[in-house]
Amino acid sequence: MHMNKVIITDIYWHNIYLTLSLQGDAIKDCHFYVTDLKKVYPLEQPVDNKLTINMVNINETKLLDNGKWYFYYEKDHEKYYLSITAACGYKLEQLDKLYRYGQECYAYAINFQISDMAVLQKKAAQTPLVIHGDEEDLILCAFTTYMKRNDHPNRKDVRLESKSLKQGCRKVAFILTKAAIRGIFAVLSSCRKKDGKHVLFMSETRTPIGGNLKAIDDRMKERGLDKTFKISYSFSKTLQQSKFKTFFTWSRLLWLIAKQDYIFVDDYVPIFKTITLSSKTKLIQAWHAGVGFKSVGYSRFGKAGSPLPKDSCHRKYDYALVGSKGLIPVYEEVFGIDRSHFLATGLPRLDNYLDEERINAYKMKFYQDFPELKGRKIIMFAPTYRGNTQSDAYYPYDKIDMDGIAKLCEQDYAFIFKMHPFIQEKVDIPVAYATYVKDLSQYGDINDMFYITDILITDFSSNIYEFALHKKPIIFYAFDKDYYQLRRGVHRSLDDACGKVCTTFDEVLSTIRNKTFEMEKLAAFIEECFDTHEKLSSDIVIDSILLHEKGERC
Incomplete structure (x- = not known):
């Protein structure tokens, strides 16, 4: 992250005026622009750290064309994307605008989104415009579209x-x-x-x-x-x-x-x-x-x-x-x-998922396969993938402290990786740690593996549903909590999770050592998600x- 970064802390409308509240040092020395990575339009200078934009009068009485537009500033001959705070990001959906005109046959829509820095870098590589940004930035995008009324919404316009x-x-x-x-x-x-x-x-x-x-x-x-x-x-x-x-x-x-x-x-x-x-x-x-x-x-x-x-x-x-x-x-x-x-x-x-005979039979088989793990408390790391599709699914393993895991396992713990099936890259486990740290992504069904799991570490995955039945601790490790929620979208916030939410791996390790699992949240989740039936569900x-x-x- 560069020094003296300028960031958007609030966004609001007044009729056709869009105002961005800015925070950062020496804002008066910065020059601000909006771009679709091809065309660039200068903006007025901020007044009292507020950048006000007349959205119908950009570039001499023009509106922004159809496309995705990004705000950036230039300082000391370097260009930087304007990013927003997480709090500001959560209100973006409330700021979408639809301006009707032409006897309501037409409309001009402005929709705000969070952009992915990796995608922007690919786009920027095709243009001479070089704008800097950090991977974790929540970069603001204004998606503008001229719309025409569709009298036949069931038909596709090729x-x-x-x-x-x-x-x-x-x-x-x-x-x-x-x-x-x-x-x-x-x-x-x-x-x-x-x-x-x-x-x-x-x-x-x-x-x-x-x-x-x-x-x-x-x-x-x-x-x-x-x-x-x-x-x-x-x-x-x-x-x-x-x-x-x-x-x-x-x-x-x-x-x-x-x-x-x-x-x-x-x-x-x-x-x-x-x-x-x-x-x-x-x-x-x-x-x-x-x-x-x-x-x-x-x-x-x-x-x-x-x-x-x-x-x-x-x-x-x-x-x-x-x-x-x-x-x-x-x-x-x-x-x-x-x-x-x-x-x-x-x-x-x-x-019959919690049938004792079934559980004991699985445990016997598991410990026959991994006798070195018997007698240890087993931690399972099972997050969902990152990326947009199955073909580009990945997990950033640099967000995991392997040395910290190994130190934890010096006590009476073992650590199992159970990565999402879409993730092709294997976990790189140092040979010195391999006795009690294992990648079992290809081993068996995750729901059966919960029988031998004492602590689950996950994030936005639905595997919490089955594990909750065991009434054991769940830790939610989401280093990108705000970014994921704003980019991918969630139907409920991780803040409502049925366990301890951590945004750093140090927090995860500390939670395990100190046993601060916030177990009281689990009971409400179980009550919401499971009904009692006299018969089998099938x-x-x-x-x-x-x-x-x-x-x-x-």
């Missing part, structure tokens, strides 16, 4: 969405292919009479069957219902395929889906954006996670990568399973469907969905 003729042709090809798939499916679906006896378990994100789907499938077989129902399976990873390969995969799925009376899924399944199921076919979402912090689905509406208003498979669910009644508002926000579609069944994969799902609609009871 020209508007395409940046080149080639891209436009590809989009047209995709639209025509999807229309063909939709038409073929409509014919196949009309040819297949529903008899209420066909069940499909499917996923487009994971293989093989697991989690809630496997629990329901196993329970159906235990009850002999595989003799009553014809059970089919389809598990693939289409989200990792090219679009054209995905369409090929889908074409093979159409007849299988057309036959079904019940379809169980456990994640985002994009094929249901394209096809329309028969009204007699029930689509059931048994979401793979319990509850975490990351925004998904419609809780990200309006942000990059958010679903379209209508064109989302989340809108298609006839039923959505949740862990408790207290979680219905959370998933009502995520899926964008009415709460009448939710069933607070509990999660089938947690049936039985509740089977009885209320598969058998109730046929008028049968077990």
